[in-house]
Amino acid sequence: MSKSFPFVVAVASEKGGVGKTTVSTNLAVFLKGLREDLPVAVASFDNHFSVDSMFAIGRHRGRSVADLFRGAPVADLMQMGQYGVEFMASDRRLTPPDDDVFFLRKALARSDLSGILVLDTRPILDYFTCSALLAADLILVPVKDRASLVNVASIRQTMKEIGAQTDRLWLVPSIIDRRLRLRGNMPLDRFLADSARERDYQVVDTFIAKSPKVEGLATNLSSRVYPVLTHARYTNAYRQFKELARFVLEHFDSTDERVCEAPAPESALQDERGGQIRRLAAECPVCHASTGEAEEHFFQDLRTRRRGFVHASCLQSLVEGTDVETFLSGGGILAVEMGVDDMVGDDGFVLHLFDAEGDKVGDEQVFFDVGTPWQGFLSRAAGRSTRELFRDVLLLGLDTAKAR
Numbered sequence: 001m002s003k004s005f006p007f008v009v010a011v012a013s014e015k016g017g018v019g020k021t022t023v024s025t026n027l028a029v030f031l032k033g034l035r036e037d038l039p040v041a042v043a044s045f046d047n048h049f050s051v052d053s054m055f056a057i058g059r060h061r062g063r064s065v066a067d068l069f070r071g072a073p074v075a076d077l078m079q080m081g082q083y084g085v086e087f088m089a090s091d092r093r094l095t096p097p098d099d100d101v102f103f104l105r106k107a108l109a110r111s112d113l114s115g116i117l118v119l120d121t122r123p124i125l126d127y128f129t130c131s132a133l134l135a136a137d138l139i140l141v142p143v144k145d146r147a148s149l150v151n152v153a154s155i156r157q158t159m160k161e162i163g164a165q166t167d168r169l170w171l172v173p174s175i176i177d178r179r180l181r182l183r184g185n186m187p188l189d190r191f192l193a194d195s196a197r198e199r200d201y202q203v204v205d206t207f208i209a210k211s212p213k214v215e216g217l218a219t220n221l222s223s224r225v226y227p228v229l230t231h232a233r234y235t236n237a238y239r240q241f242k243e244l245a246r247f248v249l250e251h252f253d254s255t256d257e258r259v260c261e262a263p264a265p266e267s268a269l270q271d272e273r274g275g276q277i278r279r280l281a282a283e284c285p286v287c288h289a290s291t292g293e294a295e296e297h298f299f300q301d302l303r304t305r306r307r308g309f310v311h312a313s314c315l316q317s318l319v320e321g322t323d324v325e326t327f328l329s330g331g332g333i334l335a336v337e338m339g340v341d342d343m344v345g346d347d348g349f350v351l352h353l354f355d356a357e358g359d360k361v362g363d364e365q366v367f368f369d370v371g372t373p374w375q376g377f378l379s380r381a382a383g384r385s386t387r388e389l390f391r392d393v394l395l396l397g398l399d400t401a402k403a404r
Contacts, residue, residue, distance in 0.1 A: 005258035006041075006113040009248055010136035014151045014303075016123040018142040019174040019208060021050045022218065023244070024120035027140075029054075029227040030245035031116055032084045039115030041078055043068075043088035045128040046120055050218065052090050053225040055081030064091035069103065069128075074111035083227065096127040101162065102264035104131040109260040116252060125158050133164045137259050138251050140204070140244075142174035143192055152201060154303050157383045161306075171196045172244065173207035206243040209236040281308030285380035286318065286373055295400040301382045302393045308381070312400050318373060323364050324351055327398075331356040334396040338378060349378070356399075 011024040021044070028042040043065050044051040056079075063077050065088045081087045097103055108117070119136070121129045133139060133155075143149045152171065159166050173189040180188050189207040196203045214237045217226040228237050284291050285299075285308065296309035310318075319325045324334060335352040348367035355361050368375045381394055 004114060005261045006108055006111070006115060006117040007138070007252045007255065007258055008108065008117050008119060008132075008136045008260065009138045009140060010119045010121055010132040011140045011142070012121045012129060012133065012155060013123055013142055013148060014125060014154050015148040017175075018144045018148050020123070020142050021046065021048070021120050022214070023140065023142050023172065023174060023208065024118050025051060025054050025225070026228050026241050027245060027248065028085045028116075028118045029083050029229045030241045031118075031248060033229050034242070034245050035249060036084065039086065039113075040084070040118070041086040041088070041113065041115065042118040042120070044090050044120035045094060045132065046090075046122050047092045047094075049090045050225055051087055051120065053223055054227060055083070055085055055087040056089075057082060062089070064089040066091035066094050068107060069094060069097045071097070071107075074107055074113050078113070083229070094128060101127060101130045101134055105135040105260045105264050108135055109264075116248070125154060130158065130162055133159055134162060134264075135260055136164075136168060137255055138248065139169045140172050140248075141169065142172050142208070143196070144173070144175045145188075145192075146195070149192055149195055149199075152196075153199075156201075157306075161383075167202075169202065171201050171203045173203070175210045176207045177210040204244060204247055206240050206247070208240050208244070211235050211237045213237075281306065281381070284309065284311045284314055286310060286314035286377050297400060298397040299381055300395050302395065303382075306381070306383050310377075310381075310396065314373075314377075315396065318377060322351065322366060323362065324353055327353060327355075327361060331399045332361070333358075334398055336378065336394040336396065338382075338392045338394070349374075 009027070011020050011027070013020045024042060024044065028040050031038065032040040042051055042055065045065065063072060065077065068074065068077055068088065077088050078086045079089065119132045121132045139155075141152055141155060143152065149171075152169075156166055156169060159169065171192075173192045176187075176189045176192075178187050178189070182188065182191050193203045193207075211232065213232050213235050214228055217228070217231055220226075228235070228241050232238055282291070283289060284296075289311070291309040291311070295312040297312060297315050298307065299310055300307040316325075316328065319328060332353065332355040335354065336349055337352060338349045348365060351364045351366055353361040353364070366374065378394065382392060
């Protein structure tokens with residue numbers, strides 16, 4: 001029997017090309033195929049129309065997912081699509097209705113939607129992705145390589161910041177070429193699963209294989225995208241999507257209370273200015289003392305948009321012994337680039353110095369020497385372990401300011 005509230009599955013990744021939309025659309029089809037009496041729906045917040053290309057029957061004219069964020073009832077936007085899956089028409093022009101990222105969760109709670117709703121999110125941690133994370137009972141993150149695995153840290157950190165429960169997060173190795181072998185003849189899916197568990201992630205006990213047959217279902221000459229269930233029955237991906245769908249159904253059956261069923265917290269994301277996501281660190285990431293009283297330098301992590309202030313004396317201790325120390329009083333911006341494998345590997349980072357006019361002054365490689373505060377600073381400033389930082393950039397303003 002269908003539940004009175006929808007069970008929401010968000011498929012999220014901050015990295016493109018990991019098979020996110022392929023997982024979203026095919027998961028919906030396999031869920032319906034395995035349990036025909038279960039209502040299954042799918043919607044995409046991404047700026048493409050793969051959902052429409054797979055599920056639309058005829059030409060669509062009318063309302064879309066954009067109307068959901070304009071307050072339209074969810075039931076009015078759902079259309080019956082191919083393979084028995086309902087879908088919400090996609091739209092490139094999504095606009096946040098306000099600063100309340102619980103808007104989607106509240107809309108689903110008011111709706112008559114039941115069964116399972118699959119949400120295909122954008123490859124960025126914007127308003128719409130955060131809304132999906134807060135509404136989801138289960139979050140699947142496809143990972144295909146080390147870079148996409150490292151990027152999961154941003155999703156988990158964002159979930160912590162906005163108040164979403166991280167125990168709903170599961171990784172799915174995706175687009176895996178099993179012909180590739182790593183050191184010790186280890187297959188890529190095994191490497192990703194082991195590396196993920198070392199970082200305390202939960203990993204689904206299957207993977208989605210790379211398949212030219214499956215890739216061709218979305219790149220054929222027609223405008224139609226075809227599902228694995230009907231057009232790739234004799235591939236490994238067919239069995240793997242079936243296993244993934246069964247995993248989701250197990251969670252659906254064992255979860256009595258839906259996320260959207262619980263009242264949305266009033267203050268989990270909001271500050272005194274009315275709804276902005278809290279990303280401002282309250283302490284200096286070097287000395288842990290409160291900011292706002294002394295001369296300080298502003299910092300921001302470009303990936304997570306986490307920001308705060310570093311005491312001027314603490315910044316001085318960071319750059320002591322580097323060439324940057326000479327230019328510290330001249331103003332400008334210091335860009336700290338981390339995880340640049342081809343330059344310094346995992347044991348260091350690169351400093352890029354820009355003057356007040358934005359012209360580059362120079363670059364300097366720095367390593368995590370014993371006794372230096374850089375490693376702790378970067379970890380606390382980015383909100384993640386330094387081993388999870390991959391091509392992250394942290395900006396430090398060299399002009400001093402007051403935090404408040």
